[in-house]
Amino acid sequence: MKNILVTGGAGFIGSNYINFILNEREDDRIINLDKLTYAGNLENLKDSENKPNYIFEKGDITNSEFVNYVFRKYEIKYVINFAAESHVDRSILGSEIFFRTNVIGTNVLLEAARRYTVEKFLQVSTDEVYGSLGPTGLFTESTPVAPNSPYSSSKTSADLMALSFYHTFGLPVVITRCSNNYGPLQFPEKLIPLMIINCLNNKKLPVYGDGLNVRDWIYVIDHNKAIDLVFEKGRVGEVYNIGASQEMKNIDIVKLILKHLGKGEELIEYVKDRPGHDRRYAIDSSKIQNELGWKPSFRFEEAIGKTIDWYLDNKNWWQRIISGEYQKYYETLYGNRI
Ligand code: NAD
Ligand code: DAU
DSSP: OEEEEEETTTSHHHHHHHHHHHHHOSSEEEEEEEOOOTTOOGGGGTTTTTOTTEEEEEOOTTOHHHHHHHHHHHTOOEEEEOOSOOOHHHHHHOOHHHIIIIIIIHHHHHHHHHHTTOSEEEEEEEGGGGOOOOSSOOBOTTSOOOOOSHHHHHHHHHHHHHHHHHHHHOOOEEEEEEOEEESTTOOTTSHHHHHHHHHHTTOOEEEETTSOOEEEEEEHHHHHHHHHHHHHHOOTTOEEEEOOOOEEEHHHHHHHHHHHTTOOGGGEEEEOOOTTOOOBOOBOOHHHHHHHOOOOOOOHHHHHHHHHHHHHHTHHHHHHHHTTTHHHHHHHHHHTTO
16 A cells, blocks of 8 residues: 655645545555645545545645654655645735745655655646747757746746755656646636636636637646656656647637637626736647657547536535635736736
């Protein structure tokens, strides 16, 4: 039995990961360490919470004493670090917590991993570390890092710190860099759930700038299968890009959601652009495909429909979220953009 520490397992991708893994395997024990920030929600784990090989520990990855206690208590030998402040717009409103959680928190985990001689440390990273592309070209693992937002610069710092622990101490670190995820349980600050929910509530759909920025979309299950493969078979000291080659302009996604929900385009509202807004992301995932045999199984056209249906079927989940602190966040961010 492997004792796997999963941090940030109450967030969007981490909870999908835990629910998926505990369905697949009974021989690993998952210890989920999560601070339960605004983005962490234990409701996401209702399918897993009663499984005998699932344990939840509420705590902060920046708290070294607590992190060491968890490593000791559960004899942690494997780590998958999802925990992060993850939203670019919030990093523009205030960057400090991004530095604290994403950089210092990762450093605390790496130090503990070194002390307790872990056998694999997977750092979940992002394609945003590579900066922005022009109209052509793809990010490969050898594209130089050139982050543009406080969020992406904190994730880049964490990646560099993790790689330095591999080179200096021989810690078995591996890094994944994935493109934009979508699917069930995504917090409605991100483009796709925000647009679905606003649409359902007949609220304006705030499109930044000219709406022509491009993101490369991947269904969350495909991302998590890739993480699992890299965790099991990825070579230490390496970076693996993950992406499904599904580039979309923001405005086309918004129009697709409107069409799917039978609403008119008059709901679209072009608003002031995000400062420093990266124009285009696109991933070359040939390394993970050729080396580990991964390939995505979901096409955007089909999985966006599944995603919209999930939000239609789970109104209670998001209604609870948008009735709380979210209101204040929405007014602060979008009040300044209109
Ligand atoms: P999320 O914001 O939905 O969840 C983050 C989780 O981390 C939450 O449960 C939160 O409570 C927890 N957390 C935050 N600070 C913590 C701390 N100090 N200690 C312990 N737990 C803490 O994020 P997500 O979208 O699920 O992203 C997960 C990871 O994947 C992040 O590292 C992110 O950078 C990366 N990533 C995300 C995407 C994407 O499209 N969402 C794409 C590529 C990579
Ligand atoms: O590329 C991977 C990254 O994808 C992850 O590392 C981040 O954690 C994740 O948040 C995501 O970052 P983005 O900034 O690309 O995602 P977001 O959903 O915030 O925005 C997607 C695009 O939509 C972007 O071009 C900005 C635009 N947008 C977003 C929102 C929230 C709008 O036009 N209007 C909006 O209201």
